[in-house]
Amino acid sequence: MEPHGKELVIVRLLKEARGGYVSGEAISHRLGISRTAVWKHIQTLRNSGYHVESSPRKGYRLNPSFQPFNAHEIKSLLTTELVGRNLHFRSSVDSTNTLAAALAKDGAPDGTVVVADSQRSGRGRLGRRWHSPEGVNIYTSVVLRPAIPPHEAHHFTFLAGVAVAGAVEEYSKVRPVLKWPNDILVDGRKLGGILTELSSEADRVNFIVVGIGLNVNMDTKRLPDDVSGVATSLKDITGREHSRAEVLAGLYSSLEKWYKRFQKDGFHVVLRRWKEYFGFEGRRIVVKGREVIEGVCMGVDGDGTLVVTLPSGTSRKVVAGDLEVIE
Ligand code: BTN
Helix, strand or coil: CCCCCHHHHHHHHHHHCCCCCECHHHHHHHHCCCHHHHHHHHHHHHHCCCCEEEECCCEEEECCCCCCCCHHHHHHHCCCCCCCCCEEEECCECCHHHHHHHHHHCCCCCCCEEEECCECCCECHHHCECCCCCCCCEEEEEEECCCCCHHHCCHHHHHHHHHHHHHHHHHHCCCCEEECCCEEEECCEEEEEEEEEEEECCCCEEEEEEEEEECCCCCHHHCCCCCCCCECCHHHHHCCCCCHHHHHHHHHHHHHHHHHHHHHHCHHHHHHHHHHHECCCCCEEEEECCCEEEEEEEEECCCCCEEEECCCCCEEEECCCEEEECC
8 A cells, every 4th residue: 555645744754853752732733734644754754665663742753763665655766767666575476587578569669667675586597596585675677668679688788787786876875787788796796687688579679678676675684595605785785785776776876877878879878888898808807608618808799798718719609598607
């Protein structure tokens, strides 16, 4: 249930008190409603994800150590014109990518987003799972409808990487590294991942779903063995908790900025920025895809294809796979 009308005024009053209490009487006076009506609205707020505490003598307050993450909170922070204006929030979903694709098939407009507090079957690249616990991270999918031919759809993999890296850098002042094609790394550990999926016809893209998973407040030491040690979170990096709604609003704004730039100036502008974040040029790498290729990473060509020089001196181009550095 989404709060509206009087409930939104109550949220504003509670936020203005910055963790302090606001009496039920003050709220009932401001809104011109009974104390019982105030109590009912508080229940609605609780049901929609706000941690409202109550004290018989002092009144109500927002739990200062809990940052709300719900549709209203996210919408109130949006600065975009397109991305996120049509927003679907779920406390739990199989995969935001699956839901976004279903909505897109039903005609959801360009910039529609799905956000979830948790995913039951979060999907990663190359058929992997994406660990998606509740209450800590961002799981979102964005529906985009660019007028491009299908063979250019993979440009959005790079666009999304640049947008997420830019948003992380702006928000945390920590500069992430992009691992081809678009893992977001900090200190060699994975802060976020992107899964781009496509629906197209022979000559045009119907829609692209850009799925983004970003570890925000996850305690990576408590993770399952296969994820712990290779994952990091904004909390790990900065030593404090962050508002997911704020981070997400920044992410949408960055995505919109790069989407517009792509439409105005073309892919080369995106790729130029992507190369600034790419941290593997000149390193000895192994790429595991359809085949395993070992050599020195020469960067990417103008289409985003990875170029590797083999020990024999010949160059190979790789379109998909998993890159690892050989120490
Ligand atoms: C990767 O393997 O690095 C890509 C991970 C992508 C995870 C995100 S979380 C939101 C969206 N929904 C999914 O099921 N996957 C993507």
